[in-house]
Amino acid sequence: MAEAPLRLLVVDDERVVQRLLVRTLEKCPGFTVVTASSGVEALGKLAVERFVAVISDVNMPGMSGYELLAAVRARDPSILRVLLSGSPCEPEALGLVHQYWAKPWNADVLVAGLQRAARVDRLVADPRWRALAGDVDALPAAPAIVLRLNRVLADPRAGAAEVAQVIESDPAMAAKVLQLASSAFFGLAAPTVSIDKAVVRLGIEIVRSLATASALFAAITPPHEVLDVAELQSASLAVAQVASQLADALSVRQAAFAAGLLHGIGRLVLAARAPDAYRDVVSESSRADRPLADLELERLGVTDGDIAAYLLGIWGLPDSIVESVGHQHEAVVRGGAGVGVEQAVQVATVLVRTAKDPAFVAQAADLGWLGQLASAERASEWRDLAQRLVTAAGPVRRHPRAAVSWPARLRVGHVTHEGTALDVSVGGAFVAVREALAPGTAVHVTLRLPNGELVTAPATVRWYGRSVSHGAAGVGLELEAEQPALHAFFHSLGRALGVAEGAGPGDEKPT
Numbered sequence: 192m193a194e195a196p197l198r199l200l201v202v203d204d205e206r207v208v209q210r211l212l213v214r215t216l217e218k219c220p221g222f223t224v225v226t227a228s229s230g231v232e233a234l235g236k237l238a239v240e241r242f243v244a245v246i247s248d249v250n251m252p253g254m255s256g257y258e259l260l261a262a263v264r265a266r267d268p269s270i271l272r273v274l275l276s277g278s279p280c281e282p283e284a285l286g287l288v289h290q291y292w293a294k295p296w297n298a299d300v301l302v303a304g305l306q307r308a309a310r311v312d313r314l315v316a317d318p319r320w321r322a323l324a325g326d327v328d329a330l331p332a333a334p335a336i337v338l339r340l341n342r343v344l345a346d347p348r349a350g351a352a353e354v355a356q357v358i359e360s361d362p363a364m365a366a367k368v369l370q371l372a373s374s375a376f377f378g379l380a381a382p383t384v385s386i387d388k389a390v391v392r393l394g395i396e397i398v399r400s401l402a403t404a405s406a407l408f409a410a411i412t413p414p415h416e417v418l419d420v421a422e423l424q425s426a427s428l429a430v431a432q433v434a435s436q437l438a439d440a441l442s443v444r445q446a447a448f449a450a451g452l453l454h455g456i457g458r459l460v461l462a463a464r465a466p467d468a469y470r471d472v473v474s475e476s477s478r479a480d481r482p483l484a485d486l487e488l489e490r491l492g493v494t495d496g497d498i499a500a501y502l503l504g505i506w507g508l509p510d511s512i513v514e515s516v517g518h519q520h521e522a523v524v525r526g527g528a529g530v531g532v533e534q535a536v537q538v539a540t541v542l543v544r545t546a547k548d549p550a551f552v553a554q555a556a557d558l559g560w561l562g563q564l565a566s567a568e569r570a571s572e573w574r575d576l577a578q579r580l581v582t583a584a585g586p587v588r589r590h591p592r593a594a595v596s597w598p599a600r601l602r603v604g605h606v607t608h609e610g611t612a613l614d615v616s617v618g619g620a621f622v623a624v625r626e627a628l629a630p631g632t633a634v635h636v637t638l639r640l641p642n643g644e645l646v647t648a649p650a651t652v653r654w655y656g657r658s659v660s661h662g663a664a665g666v667g668l669e670l671e672a673e674q675p676a677l678h679a680f681f682h683s684l685g686r687a688l689g690v691a692e693g694a695g696p697g698d699e700k701p702t
Contacts (some may be wrong), residue, residue, distance in 0.1 A: 200234045200238065201226045201306065202259060203248040203275070208294075212246070212275075215298045219305050230254030234262060243306065244271035246292075248447050260287055271505050289505045291342055303510075305328040340399050342507075354398060355386040368398060380588060394441075396509065400431075400449030403506070404456070413462035417470045419457065426543055427455045433577050434539035437530045447535035450515040452538055457495030457516075462503065465491070517576035593681070599664070602630065602635040612638050613663060617681065619675040621666035622651075628652045636668055646676045 199222050203209050209226050215665045216224045225242070227233035229251060235243070245263050260272045264287065271678040275296070292301060318329045320385045343349045358368055368389045371631035390398055408424055431451030436443045472490050476483040484494045500517030503533045515533040523537045530538070597612040620636065628634070632652040637645055650668040 197221060197243040198223045198225060200236060200242040200245045202228075202230065202245065202256070204228050204251045204679070205248070208248065212296075215296070215301060216305065218298070219302050224364055230256075230259035230262070233259055234266075237263065237266060242270060243269070244273055244275040246275060249274060257287065293342055301375065304568060317512070326563070331577060340402055343400070344395060351387050351390040356391045358386050358390065358398065358402070368401060377453060383403040388625055394445035396445045396512070397452075398634065399508070400452045400512070401502065403508070404452050405454050407459060409465045411459050413459065414466050414470075417466045418458060418462035422697050423455050423458060426547065427452050429543045429577065430536070430539045433542055433573065435533075436534040436576060437535040437538055437573060438532070439530075443530070443532055443535070446511045446515070446532045447539075449508075450512045450532055450536045451539055453499065453508075453512065454519050454540065455495070456487040456501030456502065457497065460498050461487070461491070461495055482520070495518055538573070539577070542573055544578040546574070555586075597641070598639045599624075599626070600637040602637075602644060603632060610665065613665070613681070615677060615680075617677040619653075620668045620670070623663040625664075627655050628666050630654055634668070636670070640676065641645050641682060646673065647673050648674055 199216055201212050201224060201225075202210060203212065206212070206228075209228070213224050213226060216222060227236055230247075231254060233245065233247070236242075247259050249256040251259075255278075256274055258430060263272055271290070272288045273290045273292060275292050275294060277493045343353045343357055366385060370580045376669055393401075403564060404424075404427065408420060411420075413420065430647070431448045435448035435453035438444050438447055448694065471487045473483065474484050475490075479486075482495065489495045491565065496517050496519045500513050503516060504513045510533045515536045518533050519536050519540055521537065523534055554666050556645065593615060595612055596617050597615070599610045599612040599620070601610060601622060601624060603610040607627075608624050608626050610622045612620050612622050614621040615638070620638065622636065630652055634650050634652060635647060638646045639645055651671070652666050654667045655665070
């Protein structure tokens with residue numbers, strides 16, 4: 192039986208634009224296009240039938256596109272919300288829209304995005320889970336940097352310079368890109384301080400996946416007893432690195448890295464939005480020694496791979512990444528010559544899991560498929576790589592941390608910057624300071640404790656930006672060594688003053 196066509200609602204008060212959009216969208220097989228000339232008319236149509244997507248202009252009389260999409264979100268968070276505008280991505284769109292299309296639009300990009308939306312809409316059949324992934328009050332529909340990157344990448348004339356300009360607007364993201372581009376893992380002899388060069392070295396899809404993963408891990412905070420987010424981040428990076436080494440073609444390596452980095456975000460969503468149910472699933476998986484995905488499907492009716500693919504699909508990421516993430520729990524099947532993106536992620540996931548937990552081999556699929564994908568020598572290299580990456584990651588350091596207001600001084604060479612420490616741990620600090628210091632800068636920091644004692648230590652700038660916790664611009668510092676005076680401070684502070692466990696201030700994500 193043929194599947195029913197998916198309905199699209201186009202909302203624009205200009206009849207000419209309406210007709211042009213309809214003509215473009217009718218190129219999509221399997222879609223029926225309905226139009227409305229105002230937000231009020233659109234809401235009336237939404238009240239009597241379901242649409243897979245609402246595509247709205249920004250400036251309309253009576254009700255703006257922002258107001259309409261906010262009403263659509265409140266009515267049904269699972270509907271794909273697309274904003275059509277001739278202006279750059281406005282602040283009002285952030286946290287509201289899934290995709291942002293520029294005028295004049297690229298017909299091929301527009302059609303491909305809607306076809307992807309149709310596939311992921313059918314992937315997650317239960318409307319509860321579609322709403323969960325689409326509810327931006329709990330999960331950003333598309334972080335600012337992802338919207339801006341997608342807009343730039345939709346322009347075939349855009350290059351590394353345009354992508355770099357977007358990355359440079361987010362200090363924390365810029366630091367991550369530079370760090371990865373300069374790492375020995377990519378076989379590069381010299382580090383780079385140029386975002387342009389970093390984008391060229393890494394490739395567009397790796398940069399976009401870094402931005403997406405960074406935004407998700409910063410925005411979603413599931414209970415620690417349900418999911419260790421730091422552990423998931425570490426494992427995701429290891430899977431990305433292993434997956435990127437399994438393929439020979441450059442384009443496949445880049446897509447495999449991106450898919451590996453994002454493969455675990457479905458677990459993040461489930462743990463944050465359904466913590467009680469997901470806690471039971473995780474516990475039963477461990478107790479019964481059964482694959483987690485099997486129990487997810489049995490108890491929840493959906494797997495974390497389905498949720499991840501749905502989310503990435505409505506955000507507009509490429510099909511190769513969406514499909515690989517969605518099929519990550521399926522058995523590895525060799526198809527054609529070489530290793531594809533999907534196979535790379537499947538293999539890397541098992542190799543990393545096995546490296547972290549040797550007992551997992553007992554419940555993993557027969558590892559004989561490694562011999563189908565590569566020679567014994569290369570399969571051994573893959574295993575060794577996974578083990579090295581997992582070992583190098585080590586345990587996540589957790590320190591007590593506290594909000595403070597201490598005079599601070601940062602010395603860079605012969606230049607001294609005065610500031611205020613607003614957050615400290617034994618291994619790091621956030622110092623509010625006017626001057627922008629680049630990530631990787633070596634500094635000497637001096638902190639004046641309440642008892643008058645001075646703590647002076649070498650440190651490294653991990654990020655510069657606005658602190659989420661304190662609403663102030665400054666630098667996140669990682670101290671080269673833990674400081675006894677700070678240990679003593681926390682010991683005297685005690686639990687009565689509410690010292691919290693968490694990552695050090697130098698690891699905090701700026702806004």
